[in-house]
Amino acid sequence: VTVRNPTESERAARTPSEFERIERFFAPLAGSGALGLKDDAALLDPIPGRRFVLTADAIVAGVHYLPDDPPDLVARKLLRVNLSDLAAMGATPEGYLLTTALPPDHGADWLERFAAGLAADQAEFGIVLLGGDSVATPGPATFSLTAVGSVEVGRELRRGGARPGDHIYVSGTLGDGALGLRALRGELPPSLGRGERDALADRYRLPRPRLALGRGLAGDPATAPLAHAAMDISDGLVADLAHICAASGVAATVRADRLPLSPAARAAVEADPALLALPLAGGDDYELLFTAPPAAAAALAVLAAELDLPLTRIGEIPASGPPHAATDRAVRVVDGGGHELSLSQQGYRHF
Amino acid sequence: VTVRNPTESERAARTPSEFERIERFFAPLAGSGALGLKDDAALLDPIPGRRFVLTADAIVAGVHYLPDDPPDLVARKLLRVNLSDLAAMGATPEGYLLTTALPPDHGADWLERFAAGLAADQAEFGIVLLGGDSVATPGPATFSLTAVGSVEVGRELRRGGARPGDHIYVSGTLGDGALGLRALRGELPPSLGRGERDALADRYRLPRPRLALGRGLAGDPATAPLAHAAMDISDGLVADLAHICAASGVAATVRADRLPLSPAARAAVEADPALLALPLAGGDDYELLFTAPPAAAAALAVLAAELDLPLTRIGEIPASGPPHAATDRAVRVVDGGGHELSLSQQGYRHF
Numbered sequence: 172v173t174v175r176n177p178t179e180s181e182r183a184a185r186t187p188s189e190f191e192r193i194e195r196f197f198a199p200l201a202g203s204g205a206l207g208l209k210d211d212a213a214l215l216d217p218i219p220g221r222r223f224v225l226t227a228d229a230i231v232a233g234v235h236y237l238p239d240d241p242p243d244l245v246a247r248k249l250l251r252v253n254l255s256d257l258a259a260m261g262a263t264p265e266g267y268l269l270t271t272a273l274p275p276d277h278g279a280d281w282l283e284r285f286a287a288g289l290a291a292d293q294a295e296f297g298i299v300l301l302g303g304d305s306v307a308t309p310g311p312a313t314f315s316l317t318a319v320g321s322v323e324v325g326r327e328l329r330r331g332g333a334r335p336g337d338h339i340y341v342s343g344t345l346g347d348g349a350l351g352l353r354a355l356r357g358e359l360p361p362s363l364g365r366g367e368r369d370a371l372a373d374r375y376r377l378p379r380p381r382l383a384l385g386r387g388l389a390g391d392p393a394t395a396p397l398a399h400a401a402m403d404i405s406d407g408l409v410a411d412l413a414h415i416c417a418a419s420g421v422a423a424t425v426r427a428d429r430l431p432l433s434p435a436a437r438a439a440v441e442a443d444p445a446l447l448a449l450p451l452a453g454g455d456d457y458e459l460l461f462t463a464p465p466a467a468a469a470a471l472a473v474l475a476a477e478l479d480l481p482l483t484r485i486g487e488i489p490a491s492g493p494p495h496a497a498t499d500r501a502v503r504v505v506d507g508g509g510h511e512l513s514l515s516q517q518g519y520r521h522f
Numbered sequence: 523v524t525v526r527n528p529t530e531s532e533r534a535a536r537t538p539s540e541f542e543r544i545e546r547f548f549a550p551l552a553g554s555g556a557l558g559l560k561d562d563a564a565l566l567d568p569i570p571g572r573r574f575v576l577t578a579d580a581i582v583a584g585v586h587y588l589p590d591d592p593p594d595l596v597a598r599k600l601l602r603v604n605l606s607d608l609a610a611m612g613a614t615p616e617g618y619l620l621t622t623a624l625p626p627d628h629g630a631d632w633l634e635r636f637a638a639g640l641a642a643d644q645a646e647f648g649i650v651l652l653g654g655d656s657v658a659t660p661g662p663a664t665f666s667l668t669a670v671g672s673v674e675v676g677r678e679l680r681r682g683g684a685r686p687g688d689h690i691y692v693s694g695t696l697g698d699g700a701l702g703l704r705a706l707r708g709e710l711p712p713s714l715g716r717g718e719r720d721a722l723a724d725r726y727r728l729p730r731p732r733l734a735l736g737r738g739l740a741g742d743p744a745t746a747p748l749a750h751a752a753m754d755i756s757d758g759l760v761a762d763l764a765h766i767c768a769a770s771g772v773a774a775t776v777r778a779d780r781l782p783l784s785p786a787a788r789a790a791v792e793a794d795p796a797l798l799a800l801p802l803a804g805g806d807d808y809e810l811l812f813t814a815p816p817a818a819a820a821a822l823a824v825l826a827a828e829l830d831l832p833l834t835r836i837g838e839i840p841a842s843g844p845p846h847a848a849t850d851r852a853v854r855v856v857d858g859g860g861h862e863l864s865l866s867q868q869g870y871r872h873f
Contacts, residue, residue: 209769210681211610211753212577212671217568225652226563227668229621231659259562270580270666301576308582310661315621317578317668320563330561402562418560 192305195279196286202266202299213302215265215319222327223265224320226256232311237355242281243288244376245314250292252405253318254380255457259403261328261389261396262320264382266301270315272308296382326389328401328461333419337399337462339486340471342381344433345408349453350446351375360442367435374433378457384482387474388461397470401461407452409502411460416501419462425486427451428507451504462488543656546630547637553617553650564653566616566670573678574616575671577607583662588706593632594639595727596665601643603756604669605731606808610754612679612740612747613671615733617652621666623659647733677740677747679812684751684770688813690837691822693732695784696759700804701797702726711793718786725784729808735833738825739812748821752812758803759836760853762811767852770813776837778802779858802855813839 198208205213215223228249232238236245250267257264269289273282293299301319351371353359359368381403388398400419404411408430412423430450432440440446463471468484475482504512549559556564566574579600583589587596601618608615620640624633644650652670702722704710710719732754739749751770755762759781763774781801783791791797814822819835826833855863 206680209765211607212575212613212669214678215574215576216675217570217573219568221568223566223568223574224563225566225619225668225670227619227621227653227666228655229623229657229664229666231623231657231661231664233660234658256562262563268576268578268668270578272580272582272664302578304579304666306580306582307585308661308664309584310582310664311659313580313582313623313659313661313664315578315580315655315666317576317619318563319576324567327565329557414560 189305192282196282197269197300197303197305200286200289200293200300202301204266205299205301208302213268215301218321220324221321222324224257224260224262224322224327225317226253227315227317228253229313229315231313234311238311240376242284243291246285246288247292247377249314249316250289250318251378251380252457253316254296254382255378255403255405257318257320258380258382258385259328259401259459260320260322261326261385261401262322263386264296264298264318264320266299266319268301268317269303271303271305272310272313273305274308274310274312277312322389323392326396328385328389328396328398329418330400330402330415331418333400333415333421333462333488334464335421335488336490337464337488338468338484339412339423339425339460339462339488340482340484341404341408341431341458341460342384342480342482343379343456343458344431344436344481345404345456345458346430346436346446346450346453347371347374347433348378348455348457349449350436350439352455359439362442363435363438367438370433370435371439375455378455380457381459381480383478384459384474384480387478388459397467397474398461398463401459404456404458404460405454407454408450408456408460409452409504412502415460415462421488422501422503423486423488424503424505426507427504427512429483429485431481431483540656543633547633548620548651548654548656551637551640551644551651553652555617556650556652559651559653564619566652569672571675572672573675575608575611575613575673575678576668577604578666578668579604580664580666582664585662589662591727593635594642597636597639598643598728600665600667601640601669602729602731603808604667605647605733606729606754606756608669608671609731609733609736610679610752610810611671611673612677612736612752613673614737615647615649615669615671617650617670619652619668620654622654622656623661623664624656625659625661625663628663673740674743679736679740679747679749679752680769681751681753681766682769684766684772684813684839685815686772686839687841688750688815688839689819689835690763690774690776690811690813690839691833691835692755692759692782692809692811693735693831693833694730694807694809695782695787695832696755696807696809697781697787697797697801697804698722698725698784699729699806699808700800701787701790703806710790713793714786714789718789721784721786722790726806729806731808732810732831734829735810735825735831738829739810748818748825749812749814752810755807755809755811756805758805759801759811760803760855763853766811766813772839773852773854774837774839775854775856777858778855778863780834780836782832782834
């Protein structure tokens with residue numbers, strides 16, 4: 172008997188290099204539940220009293236990052252964007268699954284740096300790789316990451332819990348992510364210094380998932396949750412606050428003069444006041460946006476001090492008034508004098 | 523104050539059409555844990571006494587399927603390939619997360635058919651969409667799916683449990699997947715009838731994840747597991763059996779004349795004996811490959827009858843002899859007379 176092998180093209184989807192890639196670069200990142208990435212699937216043991224929290228994001232070279240961005244930062248940003256979603260639910264990260272679709276020019280050097288970024292953040296956040304897949308693509312590099320976290324049953328933070336009379340808070344500073352993208356593109360005013368540009372670019376490239384804050388807002392069994400509603404800011408403050416309003420059936424008012432700005436962002440806005448649109452609508456901040464009752468103010472101040480992370484009250488959920496439709500117009504932005512600013516094609520301006 | 527909006531390119535990664543896509547096509551597929559796909563992450567409650575089982579696969583248009591394949595079948599195959607991994611662990615599927623990277627030509631019509639395929643299989647397998655992401659790509663359509671299943675703690679089927687003296691079994695029939703791909707390419711002998719070609723093509727396009735078999739092999743608390751080791755056949759019988767051998771530290775002997783062939787596959791091999799390579803090495807079968815002690819034979823016969831699914835003994839783990847290295851050579855393939863066939867560049871042949 173002499174019989175032919177399957178054709179080369181039939182094996183193209185699973186070349187030996189796939190197994191080599193997994194063995195060399197990904198297996199060292201795997202935790203015990205991943206069974207060395209050598210079984211059909213990974214195992215995840217239940218944690219008594221806790222729910223699992225699952226979230227997934229995909230990124231494409233040339234769309235979500237620049238093809239020549241440092242591979243370790245591409246990996247860490249993908250991981251952190253997902254961890255930010257876990258933080259917004261009040262969850263603690265447990266692990267992740269990763270699929271990669273790689274073009275031929277992503278060789279061992281690129282993968283080594285990509286895996287080094289994952290290893291660094293696994294150590295920082297105490298998580299492991301649980302499983303995944305690695306395939307070839309004739310198109311741009313494409314990655315999909317599913318993050319797994321856990322939260323005590325019933326204490327998960329949701330978007331739909333905002334109530335009339337709540338105060339609206341954000342963590343950290345706003346606008347750095349979008350200003351950082353402009354810094355990387357060389358689009359910021361020339362008066363800004365190198366240090367300020369670098370600080371902004373770093374914020375764009377390496378989000379800080381606010382996991383400890385999320386856990387603090389969810390509270391523990393002995394306390395009530397501090398926050399009524401929470402989410403992370405990925406699409407921009409106004410757009411994301413509108414999601415909370417829609418889910419909660421409420422409206423919101425934001426004071427533009429109260430937005431927390433980093434020193435670098437403040438310098439950028441002073442050099443070009445038009446850049447004030449970015450803290451309001453720029454996206455990529457990955458800070459937590461949450462609402463809390465006025466009675467939580469003191470506890471939030473303690474939490475901010477414990478975490479060494481500013482929590483700034485930027486507005487409120489009106490105590491009365493009609494809940495608006497699920498559009499940006501559910502969110503009113505006012506200046507320091509209480510005059511409304513409107514989002515138009517040209518940006519934010521007075522009515 | 524008049525300030526500019528973020529530039530269009532900054533919003534390109536998350537256009538309104540992303541939200542529309544999710545709202546229109548994916549939200550209707552979501553289960554209650556997915557929170558309507560409107561929160562930051564999905565919730566998955568622990569199931570007392572059970573572990574979760576996680577697996578992920580990615581597929582790329584033009585690599586893993588033909589760009590003009592029916593979208594519903596693309597969706598169902600992606601889902602079923604992952605369910606097959608759960609079956610191989612003895613797990614029951616619970617749900618899945620899906621990320622899509624779509625080129626501009628994948629409009630509402632394509633997505634509607636893709637989502638209809640998911641809906642059909644959700645109903646068939648009793649699962650729901652838990653979460654995901656949908657982004658744009660300038661490259662080929664790329665999908666990543668993470669499947670979540672559960673299995674009773676300690677009863678999961680692993681690759682590493684094969685023992686000397688075990689019998690080797692496969693479910694169903696082998697070679698249909700690889701022959702089906704050839705049928706779709708018009709590469710099968712002209713003597714084959716339309717019905718045979720269609721039957722083979724159907725097996726390639728729509729794998730049958732052997733979930734009930736996996737659960738049966740894992741057994742229940744009152745019984746010992748029937749199988750010592752199991753996996754699903756995706757890369758071809760010989761290559762996948764080599765994975766079991768490597769994980770278990772054993773060798774294996776397969777009788778080529780015992781491979782279960784469907785009527786259509788038998789007709790194809792009779793028309794062209796060279797095609798016998800496909801049941802051995804062709805991949806895409808998604809049957810279960812498992813080893814079991816001789817004492818399990820009667821219980822396996824009962825299980826096969828209950829499931830109306832052939833379980834064929836195709837070889838054994840030698841009772842003695844050195845465990846081979848982790849290569850295909852851990853697996854010996856012999857003909858009906860006991861003479862060894864070798865896998866060469868030209869296919870299987872006698873030494």
